[in-house]
Amino acid sequence: MKIVLVSGNSYDVVYIATIAAGLAFIVLSVLYYTTRSRRVRVTPVYLSGEKEDVVSSVSPSVATLYWGFMKRFARALYDALIGRVHTGSLHDWYKFLSSWLSWLLLLAIVVFVLILVVG
Amino acid sequence: MGGLELVYALVSIVVFPGVLFLVALSLFTEYMVRKISARYQRRMGPSYVGPFGILQPFFDLLKLVRVKEIVVSRYGMYRAAEVMLLIGIAFIAGSVVLLPLSLYNVIGEFDLLVFFYMSSVMPLFMLILASLSMPSPYTVIGVSRLLSIITIAEPAYFASLVIPAYLATRNAHPFMSIAVAYANVPALWLNPLTALIMLLSVIAFVVSVQAKSMLQPFNIPEAEQEIIAGFETEFSGPVLGLARLLHDLDIAVTLIVGAYLLLGGPAPFRHLSIEGVLLLVIKYLALLLVIVTIRNIMGRYRIEQALVQLFKYGLVPSLVATGLALTLGPMA
Numbered sequence: 001m002k003i004v005l006v007s008g009n010s011y012d013v014v015y016i017a018t019i020a021a022g023l024a025f026i027v028l029s030v031l032y033y034t035t036r037s038r039r040v041r042v043t044p045v046y047l048s049g050e051k052e053d054v055v056s057s058v059s060p061s062v063a064t065l066y067w068g069f070m071k072r073f074a075r076a077l078y079d080a081l082i083g084r085v086h087t088g089s090l091h092d093w094y095k096f097l098s099s100w101l102s103w104l105l106l107l108a109i110v111v112f113v114l115i116l117v118v119g
Numbered sequence: 120m121g122g123l124e125l126v127y128a129l130v131s132i133v134v135f136p137g138v139l140f141l142v143a144l145s146l147f148t149e150y151m152v153r154k155i156s157a158r159y160q161r162r163m164g165p166s167y168v169g170p171f172g173i174l175q176p177f178f179d180l181l182k183l184v185r186v187k188e189i190v191v192s193r194y195g196m197y198r199a200a201e202v203m204l205l206i207g208i209a210f211i212a213g214s215v216v217l218l219p220l221s222l223y224n225v226i227g228e229f230d231l232l233v234f235f236y237m238s239s240v241m242p243l244f245m246l247i248l249a250s251l252s253m254p255s256p257y258t259v260i261g262v263s264r265l266l267s268i269i270t271i272a273e274p275a276y277f278a279s280l281v282i283p284a285y286l287a288t289r290n291a292h293p294f295m296s297i298a299v300a301y302a303n304v305p306a307l308w309l310n311p312l313t314a315l316i317m318l319l320s321v322i323a324f325v326v327s328v329q330a331k332s333m334l335q336p337f338n339i340p341e342a343e344q345e346i347i348a349g350f351e352t353e354f355s356g357p358v359l360g361l362a363r364l365l366h367d368l369d370i371a372v373t374l375i376v377g378a379y380l381l382l383g384g385p386a387p388f389r390h391l392s393i394e395g396v397l398l399l400v401i402k403y404l405a406l407l408l409v410i411v412t413i414r415n416i417m418g419r420y421r422i423e424q425a426l427v428q429l430f431k432y433g434l435v436p437s438l439v440a441t442g443l444a445l446t447l448g449p450m451a
Binding site: 003006013028032039 | 123124127128129131132133137138181184185186187188189190191192193201205206208209210212213214215216217221222223224225226227228229230233234237293298356357361390391
């Protein structure tokens with residue numbers, strides 16, 4: 001003998017199946033945590049049998065991530081930065097920075113004034 | 120919900136065909152996979168624990184969970200991994216109330232979609248989260264390969280189940296219900312128009328199951344020679360036991376639903392008849408034999424080869440079957 005519940009509402013199916021999964025989770029957790037091994041071994045092993053002190057840092061530095069991204073995915077921007085900004089000449093750096101920053105500064109001032117005037 | 124109904128629901132979720140039955144079935148499935156593979160490779164396979172070695176997978180699981188130690192490292196969150204894997208197993212166990220096999224069977228429109236979400240999407244998602252809870256470069260590579268494969272395998276698997284369900288329930292109520300669909304599947308095989316669609320669905324099903332279960336030739340996410348054990352690299356002891364159980368459960372439930380929706384389950388017999396049970400078991404074992412045979416006669420593809428082959432033999436047949444089902448289906 002079996003019980004067949006025919007539901008006219010699809011949401012009922014979702015609710016009942018979710019409750020069934022929740023109940024199964026409780027049963028499984030009880031079974032698992034009562035039988036699970038209590039022995040714990042703390043290991044310093046990091047990779048391929050070596051400890052983590054074989055690497056200089058455990059995660060890439062922010063600068064590495066930034067330059068990795070720029071070189072791989074923003075090649076045009078990278079070339080522009082290298083060719084026009086970081087040329088080694090302080091004059092090039094100042095020229096680039098002053099031009100763009102001047103425009104941005106002017107824009108910021110205009111917006112600020114507009115906000116003050118318009119409210 | 121009445122008292123009797125509650126008892127049936129509890130028995131269905133906890134005992135049959137819920138947690139206990141599913142665990143037993145998945146361990147039996149693992150035994151069959153190992154035994155058949157051993158025969159293909161001229162080995163004995165599991166032979167000593169229990170009659171014919173049938174209890175070997177159970178004792179392997181017990182040893183991993185009870186005897187082996189939990190390895191704690193600085194970057195691994197083993198408790199999170201345990202919870203993720205338990206949630207994955209629970210989703211599969213909870214989904215069985217939607218199967219006609221269940222003593223407490225819930226039927227509704229589109230219950231197949233709920234079943235698919237619970238038995239296929241969530242377990243894989245939880246397996247990936249568990250892997251990433253215990254990270255290493257090998258784990259990350261394994262997970263990325265697994266994600267690449269399931270991106271193609273899951274749609275093919277989904278289509279291979281939805282197509283028979285659509286054809287079988289297009290004039291029935293509730294629409295897209297597993298329990299309604301399986302009874303009409305034998306008729307689909309007898310009609311020449313729909314038999315071709317069913318055949319394409321079976322091909323897509325077999326190829327996609329091979330891929331989503333990470334069996335050869337699609338076992339590149341757990342390639343041991345290249346990436347140690349892929350997404351499983353950092354699993355050990357009880358966590359590894361849970362991960363293997365989840366993997367076995369995934370295969371078992373996938374084969375059950377395949378036996379129902381592609382081969383008709385116990386139809387034309389009733390569920391509770393001896394003939395019906397025997398027919399269901401035979402269909403389950405036949406599907407299992409097919410996937411284990413493919414596993415043993417094929418080598419491993421590289422990831423880019425795997426994706427191309429999966430597209431050719433998994434996704435294309437499912438797309439063709441979908442097109443045919445939509446055009447020829449109303450005429451059949």
